[in-house]
Amino acid sequence: MAGDIAFAVAAKVAEYTVEPVFHQLSYLFFYKRNVNNLKTQVAKLEGETKDRVQRDVDAANENGEEIHIDVRNWLRRVDELIKEATVFYADRQRCKDKVSYRVTPPVVTSISSKGYKAIESRTRILTNIMETLRDGKLKRIGIWGPGGVGKTTLAKQVAKEAQKDNMFGKVVIVTMTVEVNVNRVRGEIADALGLRFEENSEVGRANRLRVPLEDEHKGSTFLLISRNHDVLKSEMGIQKGFLLQVLEREEAWSLFKELSGNTMENPELEAIAIEIAEGFAGLPSSIATVAKALKDKDIYAWKDALNRLKKVDKEGHGKIHSALELSYHHLEDEEAKALFLLIGLQGRYYVYKYDLLIFALGMGLFKNINSLEEARARLHKLTKNLHACSLLVEDETRWVAIHDDVRGIAVLIASKDQQVFSKKVYSELNEWPEMDTLRRCRGIYLPWCYMRNFPERLESPQLEVLALENYSNDYLRVPDSLFEETRELKVLDICGMMCVPKPPLSLHFLTNLQVLYLYWCKLDDITMIGDLYNLQVLNLCKSDIKHLPEQIGKLGRLRLLDLDSCSSLQVIPPKVLSNLTSLEELYMGNSFVNWESCSSNTGTNACLVELMDLHRLTTLDLPIPKAEILPMDFLFRKLERFRVYIGDGWSWDGNYESRRLKLKLSTKVGGGVRLLLQNAEDLSLDELPGVKNVVNDLNEEGFPELKHLSVQNNVEIHCIFNSIIPSHAHCIFPNLDSLALNNLSNLEHICHGPSMVEVEIFCKLRNFQVNNCHRLKNLFLFSMIRSLSQLVEVQVSGCRYMKEIVISEKEDSLNVAVDGIQFPQLLSLTLQNLPALVTFCSTEITPSTSQRRNQEQAIEIETKEIKEVDKQGSLLPLFNHKISFPNLETMVIKHIPKLRTIWHQQDTAKSFQNLATLEIDSCARLINLMMISMAKSLVHLKTMKICNCENIEEIVSTEGKNFEDVITFNLLESLALVRLPCFKSFCSGNHTFNFPSLKEVIVEECPKMEMFCPGNLFAPMLKVVTQEYSVQCWKGDLNTTIKHLFMEMHDSSGK
Known part of the structure; x- marks a missing residue:
């Protein structure tokens, strides 16, 4: 079953129906079936029904009869539908023909099952599920049981075991909550499948995703989890279900004792521990949460914990609630407590760390912090601690995930201890709450706010945080006087507000405001924001704004300015940006592009040289459509993160954490850009005149930080690395994960020069794509093979003179003996449109010393055979028996006209055993x-x-x-x-x-x-x-x- 794709969809569906979501996902998974059904129905409509009606119409016309208007309309509509279907087929074919740049991550992080304990009752169910998967007859399997019994943990362990046993080609876990976002689900699946795509539109991304799935949907297996068996059976159509129950008493105690550190030497402590463990009714999530919280604590902490649990029980709260509240109170770091509550109040399963960073900064959660970099480091440390305490489901680079139950506890604690008002998660708010409820509030979080009538004034004099989010098509309309009595406000987050002609006039009262989010708003004149002199963060992301006023330059304390996706922004007056001397992070992706030339005297817009006055800048997102306007000394020495796209034609995408540089230049690379080159993790090069050798001409240090490299549309590049030219680096591309070479008409070598034995290159390369490089005759030198042990995917297409994939240097340059050529990790190999290709490798393999004596006769025969076949020109097999791909799963060979034999006649059982x-x-x-x-x-x-x-x-x-x-x-x-x-x-x-x-x-x-x-x-x-x-x-x-x-x-x- 190695070619299957298994989708383990972890769905929290106890209280709601997910059938519509499953239908949405089925469009992805069963795309080919849908297309075939469409073809059948269109053919039937065109070939049978329409023709029959048309014949009747023609006969009626001949008889001089009048044709009913509805019949004429029906025929016209049928013609339109057939035309639409024809266009759809053509678009689909273009999508399939397009060569994509694929990157398969080494590990799908969401499949991690850290902390999984081999409990006997769970092991039995795990074994049964794995046997069902191996059988392969059932395609929808379910796990059900009450909250807290470990369904998600078990599902992740199933995924891990399936991946370890190579049962499926891909294993993907997608968590779906009530906040259904099919586009996010598509993105998660695409990431896990290793698809990198640049399309901005949802339709574009969806079409790209459908292509690799469409031929494989029949092998897909769905593992679905829910608290409700009826939901799984009747609405999601599972064929077999596994009930996960609470732990037996002995299992519960064993788990608790192990996680709490096995410190049970004190009989009194052991008695308390047993009472605490029994109080959680065999729920592993609660047991784990409390055990971790009490690990290595003294007996007084244990006694206090038992007292707290008894008190919570008397108040009528459930076992999960008790465990979570106890874990929260045993957090020793007050900042961690505050951050946990903040995460819960965001109202989502997934919460971006970018948002947490900004809220924490505005609320002053982190003490003794002097920069956003320090705050970001503190944030990562605290989220790691929360995850270790089982208060977060996941902790990734860009986001965290919090379980619905845990989020509910966080909201409850915040409401009780910190006077915070938050509407029930996912429930829309259409009317403003009673003012008495809000009068003493310090925080109001309304993540699903769709109100049309606001009060004239918000009477909350102690309010510090106000978050109103509206994602409907109708903008919120806020009264001018709403903020008159909220002068202590520090964080204002409003999504989807109408601010035309101006924001609410009472905004100017908010002189203590630290953070202002106007996300997805309709903006016009925002001059008054310049009076908010304490502002540290201004986020106008995705808002409709045409002009950034000069007064924004007065915000001398501003640390972060986010203008991402402000695609209507046309004017930024000169000196506005350069006056923001405290700025540390500037986001302008998919936004303003009307930069003035440095030599221009018109003075209507900012020029790029202004950004060089921002000496504290550590993060920069910047599109520069014309390379000619770049200053010669465009230099930023402190950048920790950047996405700089220079030249036209680049589409914008959203990885904030990487150092990404895209260059399309018609001139030579300047000094400042070279510094970005040296530090880039993701580099795309287009055109770039004057470059003949990528490494030697652009970075003699060998690109030590680079993870992804794409080079395209160049007529001068001869090779990627030339070992003849002296280089300071012993290791070239030491961290490179993916390499894509497209339309390099003069590329003759990947690596050129003497033997590469003494130089390490591509030692972590996993994905390699070459397309339309017509002068390239081979991919790899024989001496490079030992460095390519991590290759997962190789795709070679449209190289007119490619004769073989691996070629030997001169014999006297080889100082290493090997027993054969092996690509131990390669999973996918595609060779297509290679008219000159004869064989993968014709090199005579030199055996190692230990085997040389025993193989001399065999090698002599093999050598003679190779030479004789070579004289005949085209009888060489594509793969001789010395070439091995022990883990290859997918092989595509297209348009290889000289190919007569694929495999050598000798035994190849170990070479392609997993195909x-x-x-x-x-x-x-x-x-x-x-x-x-x-x-x-x-x-x-x-x-x-x-x-x-x-x-x-x-x-x-x-x-x-x-x-x-x-x-x-x-x-x-x-x-x-x-x-x-x-x-x-x-x-x-x-x-x-x-x-x-x-x-x-x-x-x-x-x-x-x-x-x-x-x-x-x-x-x-x-x-x-x-x-x-x-x-x-x-x-x-x-x-x-x-x-x-x-x-x-x-x-x-x-x-």
């Missing part, structure tokens, strides 16, 4: 696909598709053997044979073939195929053979069906 998907297309000289020995080794093959091979006659060749043999394709589910004019049979030998899992056979345009095979054939699960135009046929068994189709075709053609 799951094999696609061969347009290889005109290929006569057969594999020998019997190779067929027997493909024990994990699941999908085989052979198309447009003019001379192929059979899939499995008999190797000249006359005796019968048994060949089993144990996991093969889908076989497609399309447009093969010379194809006669799967195998011409009298062998027995077993296909126990085969469910789909497609045979199209194979006019010479008289039978499937002459020997015995077993395919118990196959019930239909699909032909052209999705026509299906079945005559009892596969051989009989193929014979029937052959006879039917020849009878219809008159032959």
Whole structure:
């Protein structure tokens, strides 16, 4: 099942229905089926219904009859629908043909199951779930049980075990809460599948995501979790469910004792611990939370904890509530407590650390902090601690996740202890609460605020934080006097407010305001904001604003200015930005682009040189559409994070934490840009005249920080690295994860020069894509292979003169002996549109010293064989038996016209043993696909598709053997044979073939195929053979069906 994609969807669905969400996701997973259904229905509409109606209309016209208006409208609408469908098919094909830049992360972080304990009752259920997955017959499996029993933890452990056992090609966990965001779900799936795409639109991203999924949806398995069995059964359609119950008494005590540190030597302490553990009714989440909170504490802390728990129980709260409140009170850091409450009050499962940083700064949560960098470091430390205490579900670089139950406790504590008002999570607020409720509030958080009528004044004189979020199409309209009595306000966060012609006039009373969020607002004249002289953060992200007033330059204490996605912003007057001398972070992505040239005297807009006065700047997002306006000394020495896009044509995307640089230059690279180059983690280069060797010309240190490199559309680059030219670096690209080379018309070498044995290069490279580099004759030097052990995906396309993938340097330059070429981690290999390719590697392999004596005779024979074959020009196999891909799962070979043999005749069982998907297309000289020995080794093959091979006659060749043999394709589910004019049979030998899992056979345009095979054939699960135009046929068994189709075709053609 190595080719499957398993989607483990962790859904908290106890109180609400997620069927609409599941329907949304099914559009992604079952896209191909939907497209095929559309084709069938359109063909039926066009070929049957419309033609019949049109004939009736034509007959009526001939008889001089009047045609009803509704009939004419119907025909016109049918024509429009057919036209729309035609456009859709064309768009889909363009999307499929587009070469994408794919990056597969080393580990899908959401699959982590840290802290998982092997409890016997859980281990039994885990074993049963894994057996169900291995069986592969059920595609929707459920886990259900009460809150706190560990459903999500178990699901993550299932995912981890499935990934470890290579049961699925990809394992993805998606958490869905009531705040359904299908676009976020798509994004999480895309990230986990290793898809990087630049499209800004949701439709663009969705279409890109559908392509890799569409051919694999049949193998997808869904693991769904819920508190409610009826939801799983009736609404989500699970085929089998597993009930997860509370722990037995002994299991609960064992878990508690282990997590609390096994410090039970004191009998009195042990007695208290037993009472505490029994109080949580076998709920592992509560047990773990409290045990971690009390670990290594003295007996007084344990006594206090027991007293607190008893008190909470008397108040009628549940066990989970008790555990969480106890864990909160045992946080030793007051900042951690405040941050935990703040996270809960955000009202979401996922909370961005960017938002937490800004709120914490405005509220003064962090003490003794002098910069945003220090605050960010403190924030990461505290979220890590909260996660360790089980108060956060996840703690990632950019966001944290908090469980619904935990968030509810945080809101309850904040409401009780800090006079905070927060509307029930996910419930829309349409009317303003009673003023008496709000009068003493210090914080008001309304994350789902859709009110149309606000009070004239908010009578909350102690209010410090006000957050109103409106994501509807109608803007909030706030009275001018609303803020007159909230003069202590420090954080004001309003999303979706109408501020035309001006914001509420009472805004100028908020002289203590530290943070002002006007997110997704309609703005016009915001001059008054310049009077808020204590402001540290101004966020106008995604707001509709055309002009940033000069008065903003008066905000001398401003540390962060966010103008991200203010796409209407046309004017920033000169000196506004340069006057913000305290600015540490500036976000202008997908925003203002009308920078003046430094030599311009018009004075209507800012110029880039102003930014160089911002000496405290550590974060910069900046699009620069014209490289000509760059100052020569454009230099920032303190940047910790940046996304700088220079030149037109770049689309903006949203990873705030990376150092990303995109260059499209028609001039040489300047000094300031070179500094960004040296520190970049993600680098894209377009055009770039004057560069011939990427490393040697741009960064002699070897790009030590770089993780992703894309180079495209250059006519001067000859190689990526030239070892002839002296370099200061011993290791080149030491951290590079992905490399994409596109449209480099003069690229001749990836690495050039003497042997690379003494230079480490690409030692962490996982993904390598090469496209339309016509002068490139090979990818890797033989001496580089040892550095490429981490490669996961290789894609080579459209290289006109590519002869082989791996080539040896001169023999006298090789100082290393190896037993063969192995790519131990490679999962996917695509070779397409390579008209000159003959073989993967023709190099004679030198054995290691330990094996040399025993192999001398064999090597002599092998060498002779290679040389003889080489003289004949095109009989070399694509892969000789010295080349090994022990973990390869997907292999695509298209448009390789010189290819005659794929595998060497000798045993290759260990070389391709995990291959799951094999696609061969347009290889005109290929006569057969594999020998019997190779067929027997493909024990994990699941999908085989052979198309447009003019001379192929059979899939499995008999190797000249006359005796019968048994060949089993144990996991093969889908076989497609399309447009093969010379194809006669799967195998011409009298062998027995077993296909126990085969469910789909497609045979199209194979006019010479008289039978499937002459020997015995077993395919118990196959019930239909699909032909052209999705026509299906079945005559009892596969051989009989193929014979029937052959006879039917020849009878219809008159032959």
